[in-house]
Amino acid sequence: MKVSSRHAFYALLVIAPLVFAGCNQSDADSSAQSSPTVVVVSAPVQESVADYVDYTGRTEAAENVEIRSRVTGFLKTILFKDGAEVVKDAPLYLIDDREFQADLEAAKAQVATALAHQEKANLDFQRAEALKAKGAITAAQYDQLLADKKEADAQVQSGNAKQDRAQLNVDFSKIAAPISGKISRSQITVGNLVTANTTILTSIVSVDPIYVYFDIDERTFLTLTKQVREGKLEARKDQALAVMMGLTIDKGYPHVGTIDFLENRINPATGTLRVRGTFSNPRPAVGIRVLESGLFARIRVPVGKPKQALLVTERAIGSDQGRKFLYVVNDKNEVVFRPVELGAMHEGLRVVTEGLSAGERVIIDGLQRVRPGSVVAPTPGEMRGRPGEAIAAASQKAQEEAPGSDKGPSAAKPAH
Numbered sequence: 001m002k003v004s005s006r007h008a009f010y011a012l013l014v015i016a017p018l019v020f021a022g023c024n025q026s027d028a029d030s031s032a033q034s035s036p037t038v039v040v041v042s043a044p045v046q047e048s049v050a051d052y053v054d055y056t057g058r059t060e061a062a063e064n065v066e067i068r069s070r071v072t073g074f075l076k077t078i079l080f081k082d083g084a085e086v087v088k089d090a091p092l093y094l095i096d097d098r099e100f101q102a103d104l105e106a107a108k109a110q111v112a113t114a115l116a117h118q119e120k121a122n123l124d125f126q127r128a129e130a131l132k133a134k135g136a137i138t139a140a141q142y143d144q145l146l147a148d149k150k151e152a153d154a155q156v157q158s159g160n161a162k163q164d165r166a167q168l169n170v171d172f173s174k175i176a177a178p179i180s181g182k183i184s185r186s187q188i189t190v191g192n193l194v195t196a197n198t199t200i201l202t203s204i205v206s207v208d209p210i211y212v213y214f215d216i217d218e219r220t221f222l223t224l225t226k227q228v229r230e231g232k233l234e235a236r237k238d239q240a241l242a243v244m245m246g247l248t249i250d251k252g253y254p255h256v257g258t259i260d261f262l263e264n265r266i267n268p269a270t271g272t273l274r275v276r277g278t279f280s281n282p283r284p285a286v287g288i289r290v291l292e293s294g295l296f297a298r299i300r301v302p303v304g305k306p307k308q309a310l311l312v313t314e315r316a317i318g319s320d321q322g323r324k325f326l327y328v329v330n331d332k333n334e335v336v337f338r339p340v341e342l343g344a345m346h347e348g349l350r351v352v353t354e355g356l357s358a359g360e361r362v363i364i365d366g367l368q369r370v371r372p373g374s375v376v377a378p379t380p381g382e383m384r385g386r387p388g389e390a391i392a393a394a395s396q397k398a399q400e401e402a403p404g405s406d407k408g409p410s411a412a413k414p415a416h
Contacts, residue, residue: 039363043120052300059211062206065178100166107166114159128142186201227412245299312352328361328362349383
């Protein structure tokens with residue numbers, strides 16, 4: 001009996017620490033399970049925004065000219081650098097003009113001959129008029145001298161025309177830029193024969209301003225015109241409609257221009273209306289101009305007046321069978337399901353048109369770990385902040401402060 005009691009005592013000494021350790025582990029697990037989920041919350045951003053519609057288009061030069069020669073001859077000199085910007089009337093090509101110079105000299109000589117003949121015919125006619133008054137000349141002789149005078153006048157006029165044409169050929173042998181802009185490469189080299197009005201030498205496109213053509217859909221066009229008729233949208237003839245543009249590498253729409261042209265009818269094949277925007281394209285202090293012809297462009301057309309709106313980040317928005325919602329944290333730190341109506345994007349945030357009030361705490365990180373009605377541990381964040389940073393810091397802090405953590409409050413308690 002004594003031996004059995006002694007064995008029972010020893011067994012109790014062995015089992016007791018295990019029992020107490022199990023209790024402590026159970027309490028820790030229970031505490032871990034009951035700790036609220038850490039989420040990042042932020043109030044919606046309040047900003048003045050305007051409704052808009054987005055399109056895509058292509059940039060195009062306002063002027064595009066193919067350079068051809070007006071005379072036939074051999075190319076003598078090229079006076080520009082391929083791809084350079086040229087100004088209007090800048091010399092581009094020289095064509096061998098020796099034949100044209102010879103024709104010009106011959107035309108000048110012909111004019112001099114005609115002038116001499118005209119001078120003699122005028123003197124003869126003046127004498128004929130004096131003799132006719134005295135009756136010393138017949139009517140036939142008078143008519144002949146009058147015809148000679150008119151013929152001499154016509155020969156002078158014909159000679160002047162030939163001289164002008166010869167001078168034009170000389171001038172056309174010097175080809176200048178008809179517009180200012182960026183020139184392409186030369187399509188023909190020195191020494192080749194250039195055929196009048198046929199051979200394309202090069203081309204020039206204007207660089208400032210730049211056009212952007214895009215197509216708006218029929219529904220949008222009808223909606224806008226309806227808003228104008230109902231007075232919901234201002235339409236002033238003396239004020240051009242603004243349009244914004246962004247290129248492939250641009251963030252947002254940094255280029256601002258105006259709409260200056262609408263096609264006169266809807267294209268029945270596509271159901272769209274062609275629209276043109278005009279954008280200034282000045283030369284920068286360093287480098288080349290920003291806009292070039294043929295670039296892909298993202299177009300944004302503002303519609304209506306700016307108004308105050310609430311905006312949230314896209315990662316705060318959930319979807320349930322096509323219905324959009326947000327999770328909002330109330331005063332008791334409980335998660336509330338909030339169906340919302342969304343609007344357009346604005347500088348990286350989404351406009352909330354219905355279902356949200358200013359100042360409410362919207363969960364922006366940790367959305368997948370919560371359910372409506374659950375209690376959470378909210379930590380403040382920024383709507384435009386980088387995802388994951390705030391919740392990682394909050395989770396680390398919660399782990400450090402949790403009971404049983406090496407850095408938590410229980411670590412400071414003395415061991416018993």
